[in-house]
Amino acid sequence: MAQLPISYSASITLNVNGTDHQIEVDHRWTLLRVLRDVLGLTGAKRGCDRGECGACTVLVDGDPVCSCSMLALQVGGRQVRTVEGLGDANSLNVLQEAFLAEDGGQCGFCTPGFIMSATALLESNTDPTEDEIKAALVGNICRCNAYGRIIESVKAAAKSEAS
Amino acid sequence: MTTFKTIGKSEPRRDLPEKLTGEAKYTADVQLPGMLFGKILRSPHPHARILSINVDAARNLPGVRAVVTPFDAPKGQVAPDMPILDTEARYVGDEVAAVAADDEDLAEAALSLIEVKYEQLPFVTDAVEAIKPDAPQTRPGGNLVGGKPLTLIRGSVEEGFAQADRIFEETYSTPAQAGAALEPRAAVASWDGDNLTVWKSTRGVHADQLALSLALDVPRGNIRVMGQNMGAGYGTKDETRLGAITAVLAQRAGRPVKIELTRQEEFVAGRHRHGTTTTVRMGVKNDGTVTAVHATTIMDTGAYLSSGPGVIRRAGQGALYLYRCANVQYDGYLTYTNTPSGGSYRALGAPQGHFALESLADTISEALGIDPLEFRLKNHVGLEGQPGERVTPANEVLDTQPVEGGVPFSSNGLRECLQRGSEAIDWGQPSERPESGNLRRGKGMGMFIYRGGAGGRSIARMRLESDGSLRLLTGLMDVGEGSLTVMPQIAAEELGVGYGQVLVTFGDSETTPEAPLTAGSTATFSTGTATKEAARQLKARIIEVVAPLLDTEPSNLQITDDGVEHIQYPERSVSFAQIAESVGEIEVEAAISPGSRDHVINSFGAHFAEVEVDTDTGQVRVLRYIAAHDSGRILNPKLAINQVEGGVSQMLGFTLSEQMLTDPRNGVTLNASFLEHKSPTVQDFPEMQVLFADVVDPVGPFGAKALGEPPSIGVAPAVANAIYNAIGVRIRDLPLTPDRVLNEIEAQRGDSQ
Ligand code: FES
Ligand code: FES
Numbered sequence: 001m002a003q004l005p006i007s008y009s010a011s012i013t014l015n016v017n018g019t020d021h022q023i024e025v026d027h028r029w030t031l032l033r034v035l036r037d038v039l040g041l042t043g044a045k046r047g048c049d050r051g052e053c054g055a056c057t058v059l060v061d062g063d064p065v066c067s068c069s070m071l072a073l074q075v076g077g078r079q080v081r082t083v084e085g086l087g088d089a090n091s092l093n094v095l096q097e098a099f100l101a102e103d104g105g106q107c108g109f110c111t112p113g114f115i116m117s118a119t120a121l122l123e124s125n126t127d128p129t130e131d132e133i134k135a136a137l138v139g140n141i142c143r144c145n146a147y148g149r150i151i152e153s154v155k156a157a158a159k160s161e162a163s
Numbered sequence: 164m165t166t167f168k169t170i171g172k173s174e175p176r177r178d179l180p181e182k183l184t185g186e187a188k189y190t191a192d193v194q195l196p197g198m199l200f201g202k203i204l205r206s207p208h209p210h211a212r213i214l215s216i217n218v219d220a221a222r223n224l225p226g227v228r229a230v231v232t233p234f235d236a237p238k239g240q241v242a243p244d245m246p247i248l249d250t251e252a253r254y255v256g257d258e259v260a261a262v263a264a265d266d267e268d269l270a271e272a273a274l275s276l277i278e279v280k281y282e283q284l285p286f287v288t289d290a291v292e293a294i295k296p297d298a299p300q301t302r303p304g305g306n307l308v309g310g311k312p313l314t315l316i317r318g319s320v321e322e323g324f325a326q327a328d329r330i331f332e333e334t335y336s337t338p339a340q341a342g343a344a345l346e347p348r349a350a351v352a353s354w355d356g357d358n359l360t361v362w363k364s365t366r367g368v369h370a371d372q373l374a375l376s377l378a379l380d381v382p383r384g385n386i387r388v389m390g391q392n393m394g395a396g397y398g399t400k401d402e403t404r405l406g407a408i409t410a411v412l413a414q415r416a417g418r419p420v421k422i423e424l425t426r427q428e429e430f431v432a433g434r435h436r437h438g439t440t441t442t443v444r445m446g447v448k449n450d451g452t453v454t455a456v457h458a459t460t461i462m463d464t465g466a467y468l469s470s471g472p473g474v475i476r477r478a479g480q481g482a483l484y485l486y487r488c489a490n491v492q493y494d495g496y497l498t499y500t501n502t503p504s505g506g507s508y509r510a511l512g513a514p515q516g517h518f519a520l521e522s523l524a525d526t527i528s529e530a531l532g533i534d535p536l537e538f539r540l541k542n543h544v545g546l547e548g549q550p551g552e553r554v555t556p557a558n559e560v561l562d563t564q565p566v567e568g569g570v571p572f573s574s575n576g577l578r579e580c581l582q583r584g585s586e587a588i589d590w591g592q593p594s595e596r597p598e599s600g601n602l603r604r605g606k607g608m609g610m611f612i613y614r615g616g617a618g619g620r621s622i623a624r625m626r627l628e629s630d631g632s633l634r635l636l637t638g639l640m641d642v643g644e645g646s647l648t649v650m651p652q653i654a655a656e657e658l659g660v661g662y663g664q665v666l667v668t669f670g671d672s673e674t675t676p677e678a679p680l681t682a683g684s685t686a687t688f689s690t691g692t693a694t695k696e697a698a699r700q701l702k703a704r705i706i707e708v709v710a711p712l713l714d715t716e717p718s719n720l721q722i723t724d725d726g727v728e729h730i731q732y733p734e735r736s737v738s739f740a741q742i743a744e745s746v747g748e749i750e751v752e753a754a755i756s757p758g759s760r761d762h763v764i765n766s767f768g769a770h771f772a773e774v775e776v777d778t779d780t781g782q783v784r785v786l787r788y789i790a791a792h793d794s795g796r797i798l799n800p801k802l803a804i805n806q807v808e809g810g811v812s813q814m815l816g817f818t819l820s821e822q823m824l825t826d827p828r829n830g831v832t833l834n835a836s837f838l839e840h841k842s843p844t845v846q847d848f849p850e851m852q853v854l855f856a857d858v859v860d861p862v863g864p865f866g867a868k869a870l871g872e873p874p875s876i877g878v879a880p881a882v883a884n885a886i887y888n889a890i891g892v893r894i895r896d897l898p899l900t901p902d903r904v905l906n907e908i909e910a911q912r913g914d915s916q
Contacts, residue, residue, distance in 0.1 A: 007268070028268070042192035043185020045394070047345045048426035052837040055345055083185035096183040100175050103801045106809060107643030108182030109346040109394030115183060137845045141837055143345045144395050144643050145812035147848040149805045 012076030016041065017085030025072040032056045032067035035082060043083035043112045047141070054140030057113040058082045064120040066139070083112040086119070095119060095157040104153030106144035113140045118154045128158055169652045169662040170865050173801035177648040177667065178392065178641060187392045190349040190364045191423045198351070199228055199263040201412050201422035202270035204277055205432070206252030206259050209501035209830025210286035210301065213250045213279060216260055220276040226265040227273045229415035233259070236411060239378035241403040244302075244468050247378055247411065252281070253301065253466035254501050255830040256431035258404060263412040263420045286501035288827045290463035291440055293498045301466070301499040308468065308497040312459075313475055315483060315493045315566045317551050320446075323455025323490025327446025330455075331527050335443075335519035336896045337879070338822035339463065340436040341840050342508050346394020347429040352410040353419035360387045363406050366396055366642050372672040374403040379410060390670030395643040397813070398507030399434035402469065430835035434506025435823055437474055438463045441519035443482060451533045453542045458482035459494045460516060465504040471497050474505065477614075478512025480564050481520045481876075484765075485612045486542045489550040489568065502825045503832060510872035513613055514814060514879060518897065521609035521880030525887065535884065536585050539610050539769075546575040548763060560758035563614035563765065573615075573762035574868070576793025576856030580769040581610060583854050584791035588771040594889070601779040604786070607884025608771045611876040615764035615795075615860075615868040618685025620756045622676035623693035625654060625701040627749040631726075631740030633658065633665050635697070638678035639690050640670040644871050645802040646686045652798055653691050653864055657698035659722040676752060686871070687798065688764075689757045691864035696753035708746045709737055759862050766869045767856075768792040770811070770877030774885040778908060781901030783819055783886060785849040790874060793856035796866030800855075803870055807853045810874025816843045818879040822898050 008027045013020050016039060025034055032049070035041045035058070044067055047055030051069040058067045059081040087093045092100060095118055105111040114137060121128060121136035128136070133154045142150065181187040216232045233248040240246050248258060260277055264270040285299030292298055293306040300306060324330055351362040359381060365371050368388040376383040393400070405422060413420040424432065439462045446455035460478045464471035479493030528538040551568020555561050561570055585608070594604035624636040635654045641647035651665035658665070668675055678690055702722055709727040710717045713735050720727050728736035743749075758764070771789040776782070790807050797803045820841040824833040834840045859866030879897060886904070887893050894907045 026268075036192075040194065041185070042188065045189070045346070046191065046423070047347070048837060050426065050836070052426070053345060083183075087184060089180035089184050089186055092180060092183060096180070099183050100179050103173070103176055103179070103805050105176070105179055105182055106645070106805060107344070107346070107393060107395035108179065108187055109189065109344070109392075111179075111182045112185045134846045134848075141345060141842050141844060143343060143397075143813070143842060145809040145816075145843060145848075146805055147812055147843075147845045148808040148851060149801075151845065151848070 010073060012073060014075060014080065015078065016080045017082060027073060029072045030068050031070045031072050031075050034072040035067060041082050041084050045109055045112060047109065054113045054117065055110055057116040057140065059116055059120055062120065062123065064117045083115055086115065094161050095122065098157035098160060099153040102149055102153040102156050104146065104150045106146045110140060110142040114150055122158060122161065126158060126161060167656055170656045170798055173799055174648055174652055174662045176645060176802060177651065189346055189392045189394050190351060190362045193351045193362045193391065193421065195351065195353055195419040198419040198421055199265060199416055200267045200270045201261055201263040201409055201420045202274050203258050203408065203422065204260040204274045206255060206257040208252055208281055208283050209255050209288065210284040211252045211281040212284060213252060213259065214282055215280045217278040221262055221273040224269065224273050224276060226269040227262055228418065229263040229412045231261050231408065231411050231415065237379055239380055241374060241378045241407050242467065245404060247404065247407045254503050255832065256503060257466060258408065261408045261412055263416050286830055288500055288502050288825050288830055290438065290461050290498040290500055293500050294461065294496055301501055306499045308464065308471060308499065313495040315479055317483065317549065317566050317568055318490035320455045320457045320490050320492045323488065324446045326454040328449045330444065330446045331523060331530065332442065332444040333523050333526060333895060334440065335522060336440045337438060337515045337518055338897055339438040339505065340817045340821045341430050341823050342397050342399030342434055343430055343840065344395040344397065344399065347424040347426055348400060348405055348433060349421065349423040350406045350409040351419060351421045352413040354414050358385045359410055360389065361406050361410060362389045362391050364393055364400055365390055366393065366400055366640050368640065368670050368672040369638050369677045371403055371406060375406055375410065378403060378407045387673040390640045393640055393642045397509040401507060402434065427835040430840065431503050431832045434469060434504055434508065436508040436817065437471065437505035437512065439478060439512065439515040441516060443519045443523045445523055445527060447527055447531065449531065451531055451538055451541050453486045453488045454490065456482050456486060456488055456491045458516065458520065461496045461498060462512065463500050463502065463505060464497050465500055465502045467504040469504050469506040471505060474507065474511040477564065478516040480513055481517045481612060483566055484549060485520065485544060485610065487544050487549065501830050509810065509875045510613060513876045514817065517609060517611050517876050518879040522883055525884045526893065535608060536581065536590055539581055543577050543610060547571050558760060560760055561763050563763065565763050570763050573759060573764045573862045574795060574858045574860045575767060576858040577610060577767035579856040580767060580791035580793055584769045584771045584789045587789045587852055587854060588773060588787065594773055597775065602775055602777055603889040604773065604775045605885045605889025606771065606773045607881050607888050608769060609877040609880030609884060610769040611767065611873065613766045613869060613873045613876060615688065615766045618689040618757065620754060621678055621690040621693040622752060622754045623690060623697040624676050624750060624752045625697040627701065627705060627739060627743055629743050629748050631738060631743045633660065633739065634668060635665055635694060636668045636675045637690055637694065638670065638672065638675040639686055644686065644806060645799065646690065648802060649687055649798050650690065650694050653694045654698040656865065657695050658702050661724050664724065685869065687867050688863050688869060691867065692757045693753050693755045695864045696755055697751055700751040700753060701749065704749050704751055705742060709742055712737060712745060762862060764860065764862055764868060766794045766873045768873050768877055770881040772881040772885045774882060774889060776886055776889045776904065778890060781905035783899055783904060785815060785882065788849045788851045789854065790851065791854040791856065792873060793858050794870040794873065795858050795860035795863050795868035797855050798865060798867050804853045806870055807874040808851055811851065811878055812843050812848055814875045814878035815847060818882045818897060819899050
């Protein structure tokens with residue numbers, strides 16, 4: 001007879017895109033699951049749920065992380081930023097505008113993850129080389145392989161932020 | 164030179180803004196009140212009879228709301244060889260039972276409480292083994308689909324080989340390659356009385372609606388399928404079992420149910436590019452003229468047929484039609500095994516067939532002392548088509564993958580692709596010699612042909628809405644290829660308004676008219692043709708109703724961005740809103756079965772690669788890549804470039820790193836993850852140049868032909884030929900991983916000693 005999993009829960013304060021949320025979380029829940037299923041922030045995608053694809057990338061205290069591979073409990077009291085915090089379709093930010101102009105996506109499932117990884121890059125390095133761009137995005141898989149257009153998008157964003 | 168308002172312009176992708184902000188909803192993002200989570204129990208055996216299933220413990224777990232097994236599932240079929248659930252499991256991972264519970268963890272726990280009694284049956288995991296007479300039988304009818312090969316013939320290869328001075332024959336193999344779209348398959352089902360709504364990651368809402376109707380025995384009109392945004396599939400997301408299981412659970416629970424596959428499930432129970440073994444035999448004269456081509460492909464369809472019959476046929480297209488030759492034959496053996504199912508995957512069998520054909524072409528060129536480019540320029544099929552007699556009756560539409568000769572192409576830019584691509588890579592110029600002693604560089608090429616876009620019957624509806632907006636409605640799904648952008652371009656151009664003025668509704672079986680699958684690179688050509696015709700009709704209708712309002716003849720009127728105006732007296736005009744106000748909504752619908760009675764419509768291309776091989780590590784690096792394509796007029800250059808670059812990069816995965824591995828001892832898929840079925844990343848993306856031949860097809864909408872799949876065909880031969888050029892080692896089995904390259908260097912060095 002199989003053993004049923006035991007669960008514990010705890011209350012944490014999760015700061016997402018500048019807003020505090022008091023949440024009761026099961027100790028097994030990942031940050032991704034809480035963002036998607038509890039807070040309804042579905043921009044971060046579940047591409048693999050085990051740290052291989054980057055579709056779930058969000059920023060925690062400014063660093064890009066795979067939210068599928070971090071427990072929600074680890075993030076209590078820290079600053080989480082998701083793609084929803086960057087703007088909506090009628091008011092794209094500079095990076096998103098560059099992705100639109102350079103066609104930096106196809107099916108778009110990987111796109112929020114790339115946007116968050118690129119956001120972290122451009123916040124720490126305003127004038128990245130092509131190699132630096134590639135190094136910053138290597139944890140994000142795009143199965144449509146729109147990589148050429150994604151690289152151009154990030155370059156264009158860096159350029160228009162500089163001007 | 165025609166000038167266009169929007170055709171040929173890089174209009175921004177219509178659905179990208181909301182994908183950039185996370186607002187775009189994919190199926191897994193759908194949340195409904197009271198929604199349950201479903202999970203599927205999968206077979207641990209490659210082939211087994213399910214004797215009994217005890218679900219009592221699972222059912223008694225608090226929070227479990229529904230269970231379905233093969234013994235109590237509705238009896239309908241989701242495909243000719245696949246019921247909703249079956250009492251026979253045919254591969255490790257085959258669906259056995261499913262549960263729905265209050266949350267994912269409970270559903271998972273419930274699966275572990277289900278007890279299944281299996282009787283294990285003999286199994287086979289290799290296609291070449293499976294067609295041997297004493298192989299374990301996967302099905303009562305035998306392993307070979309249809310009991311015989313698919314044979315396609317033009318002329319007589321015996322005669323062709325008799326005319327040859329020399330005959331060459333080689334055998335090549337390609338592995339199963341997982342589509343592994345980044346979005347794992349998901350479905351959400353919700354019942355309201357007798358009416359079922361399904362949200363699904365799909366490439367054809369109407370096909371799903373029909374399949375669900377047959378499987379569940381529910382009238383088609385009671386089922387609504389909504390496509391949502393689609394996290395890609397490259398052809399692989401076209402089966403219905405997941406949707407049917409979700410619907411049955413939702414019906415039993417009386418609540419909505421969502422099932423999301425895990426990444427591992429997507430690898431195993433998703434669909435993949437069929438593994439193949441292909442032998443090509445080619446006869447040539449000493450001057451390089453091709454006299455005969457005979458290809459034989461053994462293809463592994465896995466546990467189920469899926470689109471195997473189409474894929475086996477497509478694998479022969481290169482051998483039958485790429486080289487000008489009166490005597491050709493193709494034999495395709497499609498075989499069941501007890502492994503995961505193959506399916507449609509970008510260009511179906513064409514990449515596999517072309518890998519063998521275009522590798523052998525290089526072997527022949529070298530043996531005859533002819534430059535590989537010259538060999539292709541001398542022999543490639545021209546505008547006039549293949550020699551021979553037309554067999555299709557004169558008044559019938561020609562197949563876009565014909566076998567017969569005697570029919571010209573509508574357009575053929577293959578020669579231009581060969582010429583411009585070879586110039587771009589400085590073909591005559593040998594690669595630079597790298598400084599370090601263990602690095603070798605070389606160049607290679609491959610050319611290709613692919614069916615050109617005429618698909619199934621398409622319907623497009625266009626509307627002047629009551630508020631004066633213009634709307635295109637089609638049942639098409641945009642699966643990442645950009646039809647949501649290109650269709651309104653076509654409509655706007657035909658109407659004579661700006662791109663942004665045409666709104667679109669896509670992918671909902673209830674509100675949009677029937678469209679075929681977004682498949683076979685047919686969307687632009689087929690639904691595009693219907694869209695163009697609907698726009699033409701709407702324009703005519705609008706002008707017709709406005710003429711009396713402006714007190715003139717229709718011929719004096721033209722459409723502008725704002726409405727309709729008099730050509731000579733532009734001040735006499737009415738806005739679209741005014742028109743709608745005075746005559747009400749106007750709606751037209753165009754249904755077309757695209758194709759040509761006079762011409763074969765095909766797309767063409769030639770790819771060129773320069774690689775660097777590290778002879779110490781076996782590592783292959785692609786330094787430069789040129790992709791030259793004839794896809795007719797390019798309707799949106801930026802989207803087209805993205806499509807080609809993506810297709811090439813995706814197939815660099817197929818060529819260099821990706822392979823689904825099945826353990827022959829137990830049928831288990833050994834590498835169901837992105838780490839072990841290694842996907843290209845941004846760091847593998849080579850310097851790439853995309854060229855488009857200056858071709859305007861006389862049949863396609865605004866001169867366009869198919870583009871979605873062709874980029875994937877030329878990659879493997881171009882890279883393998885470049886490796887041969889670099890190190891003199893011919894590798895006949897994909898993928899060209901470092902260990903394989905090293906082993907082949909070792910082995911072939913041994914041979915030559
Ligand atoms: S979903 Fe987190 S890395 Fe793939
Ligand atoms: S755009 Fe489809 S996975 Fe990146």
